[in-house]
Amino acid sequence: MQTAKMAVSLSLLLGINHDMMNTQYLDQISDLLDQMTLSEKIGQLSQFQTPYGQIPENFKQQLQNGDVGSVLNEADLDTITEMQRIAVEESRLGIPLLFGRDVIHGFKTVFPIPLGQAATWSETLVEQAARVSAIEARSSGINWTFSPMIDISRDPRWGRIAESFGEDHWLTSKLGNAMVDGYQTDNLKNHDAIAACAKHFVGYGAAESGRDYNSVNICENELRNVYLTPFKSACDNKAASMMAAFNDLNGVPASGNEWLMQDVLRTEWGYDGVMLSDWDSIRQLSIHGFTENDKASALAGINAGIDMEMVSTTYADHIEQLLSEGKIKTSQIDTMVKRILLLKFKMGLFDAPYTASEKFPELVNDQHRQIAKEVARNSCVLLQNKHNVLPLAKDDLSSVALIGPLADDGYEQLGTWIFDGDEQHSVTCLQALKAYLGNDVALNFAKGLATSRTTDDSGFNEAITAVKQSDVAVLVLGEESILSGEAHCRTNLDLPGAQHALIRAIKATGTPIVLVVMAGRPLTLTPIMDDVDAILYAWHPGTMGGEAIKELIFGEYSPTGKLPVSFPRNVGQIPIYYNQKHTGKPVTDDNWAFIDDIPVRAEQTSMGMNSAHIDCHFTPLFPFGFGLTYGELSYQNLQVKTPSITPEGALIVDVELVNDSQRDIIETAQLYIRDLHASVTRPVRELKAFKRVEIKANSRQPITFILQASELSFYNQRMQKVLEPGLFHCWIGGDSQASLQGEFRVI
Ligand code: GLC
Numbered sequence: 001m002q003t004a005k006m007a008v009s010l011s012l013l014l015g016i017n018h019d020m021m022n023t024q025y026l027d028q029i030s031d032l033l034d035q036m037t038l039s040e041k042i043g044q045l046s047q048f049q050t051p052y053g054q055i056p057e058n059f060k061q062q063l064q065n066g067d068v069g070s071v072l073n074e075a076d077l078d079t080i081t082e083m084q085r086i087a088v089e090e091s092r093l094g095i096p097l098l099f100g101r102d103v104i105h106g107f108k109t110v111f112p113i114p115l116g117q118a119a120t121w122s123e124t125l126v127e128q129a130a131r132v133s134a135i136e137a138r139s140s141g142i143n144w145t146f147s148p149m150i151d152i153s154r155d156p157r158w159g160r161i162a163e164s165f166g167e168d169h170w171l172t173s174k175l176g177n178a179m180v181d182g183y184q185t186d187n188l189k190n191h192d193a194i195a196a197c198a199k200h201f202v203g204y205g206a207a208e209s210g211r212d213y214n215s216v217n218i219c220e221n222e223l224r225n226v227y228l229t230p231f232k233s234a235c236d237n238k239a240a241s242m243m244a245a246f247n248d249l250n251g252v253p254a255s256g257n258e259w260l261m262q263d264v265l266r267t268e269w270g271y272d273g274v275m276l277s278d279w280d281s282i283r284q285l286s287i288h289g290f291t292e293n294d295k296a297s298a299l300a301g302i303n304a305g306i307d308m309e310m311v312s313t314t315y316a317d318h319i320e321q322l323l324s325e326g327k328i329k330t331s332q333i334d335t336m337v338k339r340i341l342l343l344k345f346k347m348g349l350f351d352a353p354y355t356a357s358e359k360f361p362e363l364v365n366d367q368h369r370q371i372a373k374e375v376a377r378n379s380c381v382l383l384q385n386k387h388n389v390l391p392l393a394k395d396d397l398s399s400v401a402l403i404g405p406l407a408d409d410g411y412e413q414l415g416t417w418i419f420d421g422d423e424q425h426s427v428t429c430l431q432a433l434k435a436y437l438g439n440d441v442a443l444n445f446a447k448g449l450a451t452s453r454t455t456d457d458s459g460f461n462e463a464i465t466a467v468k469q470s471d472v473a474v475l476v477l478g479e480e481s482i483l484s485g486e487a488h489c490r491t492n493l494d495l496p497g498a499q500h501a502l503i504r505a506i507k508a509t510g511t512p513i514v515l516v517v518m519a520g521r522p523l524t525l526t527p528i529m530d531d532v533d534a535i536l537y538a539w540h541p542g543t544m545g546g547e548a549i550k551e552l553i554f555g556e557y558s559p560t561g562k563l564p565v566s567f568p569r570n571v572g573q574i575p576i577y578y579n580q581k582h583t584g585k586p587v588t589d590d591n592w593a594f595i596d597d598i599p600v601r602a603e604q605t606s607m608g609m610n611s612a613h614i615d616c617h618f619t620p621l622f623p624f625g626f627g628l629t630y631g632e633l634s635y636q637n638l639q640v641k642t643p644s645i646t647p648e649g650a651l652i653v654d655v656e657l658v659n660d661s662q663r664d665i666i667e668t669a670q671l672y673i674r675d676l677h678a679s680v681t682r683p684v685r686e687l688k689a690f691k692r693v694e695i696k697a698n699s700r701q702p703i704t705f706i707l708q709a710s711e712l713s714f715y716n717q718r719m720q721k722v723l724e725p726g727l728f729h730c731w732i733g734g735d736s737q738a739s740l741q742g743e744f745r746v747i
Contacts, residue, residue, distance in 0.1 A: 025345040029338050035093060037066075041337045042319050044069035047100065047276070047310045053079050055086075066091040067316070069308060069340055070098035070144070075420055080141030081354055088353050096344055096353035098195070100276075103145040104163055104417040105129070107136035108363040108425070109372050109543055113415040113484075113520055114149060114179075116379035116539030118165035118564035119627070121668040121690055123178035125375045130182025132368045134194045139360035140420075143347060144195040146243060146276075148179035150230035151200055153565065154575040157210025159488035162416050162520030162540070164205060166564030167577045167624060169226050170687045173233035180239045188240060189348035191356050198234035199243035200278060201254060201265070203227050207247055210574065212487045216247045221680055224715040232269060240343055241274040244306055246281050253288045255281040256300035266305060274343050276308045277301065283312035294318060302328050307336040364425045369544055376541040376548035381561035382534070382628040383525070389512050389533040391555025391630055392472060399442035401470035402433055403463045403506065404477045405449045406518045412452075415540025416485025416520055425543050429476050429516065432550035444470050452480045453497045460505050467509050474553065475503065475532070476516045481540055484520025493524040493571055500527055507531040516549055522567040526621055537561070555630060560666045560692075562627040562735065566620040573616060578624035578736035579683035587612035625670050625687070625735035631661030633695075635669070635733050640742040647723050651707040651744055655732045659695045667693050671705045672736060674729045679716045685736055688712075705732065709746060 033041075043062075047070040050059050062068050063086040074080055080099050088094045105111045111129040112119075120126065130147075137145060150172050153164040165172040176198065183196040203223065207214040218227060231242065244261070245254040254260060255277050265271045285297040298314035299322055309315045322328045344350065361367070382390070392400070406412050410426025430445055437443050448463035450456065467473045477499045482488060494500065495517075506513060515532040517523065518540055525535065536559065538549055551557050568576050591608035595615045598607055612618040634657075641652040651673075659665050671689040675682040688707050695701045713723040725746045731738040 025342055028345065029341045032093065032095070032341060033334055033337060036337070038320060038323070040066040040093060040095075041333055042316055043067040044095065044337045044340045045308055045315045045319075045333075046070070046313065047072050047308050049073050049311055052076065055079060055083060060086060063087045064090045066093060066095065068097060070100055072100050072310060073419070074099060075101055075140050075142055077139075077141045077355060077357065084353050095341070096349035098144045098344065099142050100144040100146060100197075101137065101142045102147065102417055102419055103133050103137045103142065103194075104147050104149070105415065106133050106372070106418075106542060107140065107142075107420050108422060109133075109136060109368040110414045110418055110421040111372050111375050111542045112379040112545075113162045113540045114165055115162050115520070115564060116541060117375060118171065118175055119381050119539065119561040120375060120378040121171065121562050121564070122378060122692060123174055125378055126175045127178040127182040128371050129375050130179045132371055134183045135192045135360060136363050136368070138192050138194050138355060139357065139363065141355045142194065143349070144197065144241070145183055146197045146199060147183070148176045148196065149199050150176040150234060151203075151205035152227050152230070153205040154577045155205070155207070155210035156493055156521040156565065156568065157489050157491060157571065157574060158205060158207060159212060159416070159484045159490070159520065160486055161205070161565065162484040167566060168564065168579065168687050169229040171564055171690070172230040176230050176234055177237040180234060180237055184238070184240060188346045191352070191359050193347070195240035195343060195347060197241040197243050197276060198231055198239045200245035201231055201242050201275070202245060202260060203249050203254070204245040204247050210489050212489050213246050216249050218250065220719060221715055221717070224719060228264070235265070235269050235271045235273070239273060240346070241276055242271070243276045243278055244281055246278050246284065248288055248290070253281075253285055253290050255306055256285045256290055256297070256304050258304050261304040261306065272339060272342065274307045274339050275305060277306045277310045277312075279310050280312040282306060282309050282314050295321065298322060299327055302332055302336070305336065307339050364543070372542055373544035373548050376538075376544050377551055377557055378560050379539060379541065380549065380552055380559055381537040381563055381626070382559035383537055383622055383626070384529065384532070384535040385628055386533045389472070390514060390536070390553055392514070392553055394437065394441060394554055397441050397471050399444060399470040400433065400437065401444045401446070401467040401473040401511070402430055403446055403448045403466065403473055403475045403502075405447050405451050406478055407445065407447070407476035412480050413518055413541055413545040415481050415542065416488070418481070421543070426546070427544055428546040429474070429549055430546070432546035433474075436550050436554065442469070448502050449498060451497070452478060452483070452495075452499065455498045457498050457501060460502060463502065464505055464509060467506050467511050470511060472512045472514065473506055474514045474516065475506065476518065477503070478518035478523070479520055481520065491571065493521065493568070494527060495523060503528050503531050514553055516553070518545070522565055524568060524570050524621070526569050558630040558663055558665055559627065560629065560668070562625050562668050563622055564624070566624045567622040569616050569621045572613065573620070576620050579686055581681045582684050583611040585610045587618045592618060623735050623737045626737075627735070629665050629667065631659055631663045631665045633665060633667055633734060634658045634660070635738070635740045638732055638740045638742045640730065640744050642744060644745045644747045645709050646747060647709050649709050651709065651730065652704065653730055653732065653742055654702060654704050655740065657693055657695055657701045657703055659697060659699055659701075662697050664694065664696050667695060667734060669693050669703050669732060670735065670738065671707065672731045672738060673707075673712065675712065675714070675724075676727045676729060678714065678724050678726065679722070680714070682714065685731070687736070703732070712746060
């Protein structure tokens with residue numbers, strides 16, 4: 001430690017600039033490496049979880065021996081400080097520890113689940129949420145988060161869609177980078193910065209049948225044009241680390257996949273960050289049947305260059321033997337250790353290994369709550385608003401019924417992957433409505449159902465009585481948080497339990513119904529669409545969810561959320577996503593045959609021979625990018641200013657946004673393109689830009705999109721990134737089904 005510390009202090013004293021500091025680091029790393037024993041090197045490659053808040057005697061010994069590079073899932077500051085002290089002051093070389101934890105969408109102040117944050121379509125809000133998360137996590141000693149999760153998720157049966165930014169790689173790339181920036185700031189040495197970890201590399205969201213950990217088969221062209229894109233973006237954005245996926249990818253598990261981890265990540269991309277295994281994922285290589293045993297798994301992980309092993313100990317148990325048998329080289333181990341040491345130097349841990357508690361604000365402070373509320377409010381998506389039942393006007397009401405098992409559950413509204421969130425800080429819908437309505441408007445609350453899953457309808461009568469006494473019924477239904485997240489996949493995406501029956505029982509009263517849905521995924525709402533007047537999709541909105549929802553349904557703000565994922569009409573449509581391919585037999589309303597319209601004994605070829613299901617319309621229930629607001633917006637006068645562009649040029653396209661309502665509106669305008677003819681089939685639409693526009697009541701606003709021609713490139717059959725000349729269409733609108741169209745050529 002003394003050697004490393006003196007060297008860093010010296011270089012700081014000499015005022016060596018940042019880049020030279022990196023070079024300086026490499027010199028220091030080499031010096032340190034030369035001093036390290038094999039055991040100490042293996043220690044850096046190992047991440048261990050210990051009993052929370054404890055330092056078992058044998059683990060203290062491991063720390064003193066330098067056998068630990070990182071600790072997982074400790075969040076007690078005193079314990080972390082003591083562990084760090086032992087590592088830094090009592091081990092031979094004093095190499096500081098990384099303390100990792102899943103701070104996925106907040107630490108103590110909980111933000112909407114990432115899928116909900118994606119619905120804000122706001123890099124600014126996502127970065128702010130990550131910044132608050134980092135400040136609160138770092139104040140507790142955590143200096144590494146296993147976030148952002150940037151797996152492309154096209155299958156809502158998969159529970160982990162909740163953690164993702166949805167189905168589109170362009171939106172995921174932008175928001176993933178915003179989250180990394182929020183965690184890491186512009187300098188990892190900042191006292192409140194934490195290292196990010198882009199995960200899960202790669203393809204995890206394409207698990208067959210939406211079943212977690214299941215096999216993934218994606219051709220290289222689709223990998224490069226879709227699934228790898230957000231990770232390349234994270235690499236270029238200097239994400240400090242990445243995490244290997246559990247799944248096998250085209251027959252080779254990611255945690256042992258040399259093509260992926262060496263050829264693509266290291267050689268092609270030049271990524272020098274740390275690659276962390278997922279929990280036990282290296283040892284699981286033998287369970288996949290990819291290796292014979294733990295020793296072979298360690299060999300596979302090392303050859304792939306998985307730098308640090310999370311929890312399992314195949315490296316600790318077998319590296320020495322693998323070296324002595326000549327199956328691996330010391331240089332391979334040194335390369336892995338260097339990447340870990342480089343991260344620790346970049347984070348300034350050799351100089352400042354401890355958390356400077358005095359520099360941190362209190363947890364869940366008013367500013368953090370305000371940001372959480374703003375993110376939650378902007379994450380809610382208005383899916384339906386018949387007869388403009390929303391916004392409710394407090395002055396026009398004498399009573400409101402609030403119904404549902406999620407209307408007053410501060411725990412469930414936090415969502416999945418909440419290790420440190422605390423329901424005591426939550427503001428529920430009931431609490432928010434009580435405070436807002438006060439004594440002016442009667443609030444009649446009944447859960448109706450004990451949980452979102454129960455089929456026990458004994459609470460219906462109380463709910464119906466409450467509704468009959470009220471001018472309007474606000475139902476807060478959906479999924480409990482445990483029904484989404486890791487390993488929580490579903491084959492039926494309807495509202496669980498007896499919620500449909502509850503809706504129908506309340507509909508029978510004739511009272512207008514506002515349905516608020518809390519869920520970790522798109523649910524199939526088709527069965528209840530006609531039974532409710534308005535639908536506000538709140539995902540799992542986090543600590544301030546109740547306040548945010550109240551502000552929207554009573555019109556203090558207009559909804560701004562836009563869907564980051566398509567909503568299927570039923571599970572049979574899955575996977576359904578907007579940027580699908582055209583196929584050679586595309587379906588249109590002119591050639592689609594609905595099952596009920598097909599005559600008995602019809603000739604085999606009498607129906608439309610096209611790519612569709614005969615028992616379900618071929619469009620989603622709600623498309624990617626969709627979201628209503630309290631106003632009438634339209635897009636007019638699209639003008640392509642550059643009908644021909646060179647590969648060095650840019651597309652410039654103008655449009656007018658028109659707001660015919662009496663309300664100031666925030667709209668996310670979206671630009672989509674289609675490459676009509678290319679050397680590989682291209683999607684029917686591709687999101688290429690989006691803009692958050694504030695437009696005053698009764699006004700028109702010009703919007704201009706400028707898109708560099710290079711953004712139109714794609715990987716061809718030979719996996720070369722190319723931009724081919726030809727005709728393109730473009731659309732600008734409020735969702736992926738925008739009809740206002742233009743065209744241009746790349747020449
Ligand atoms: C899990 C997850 C991963 C998480 C890790 C540590 O199994 O796959 O996303 O970061 O373990 O909790």
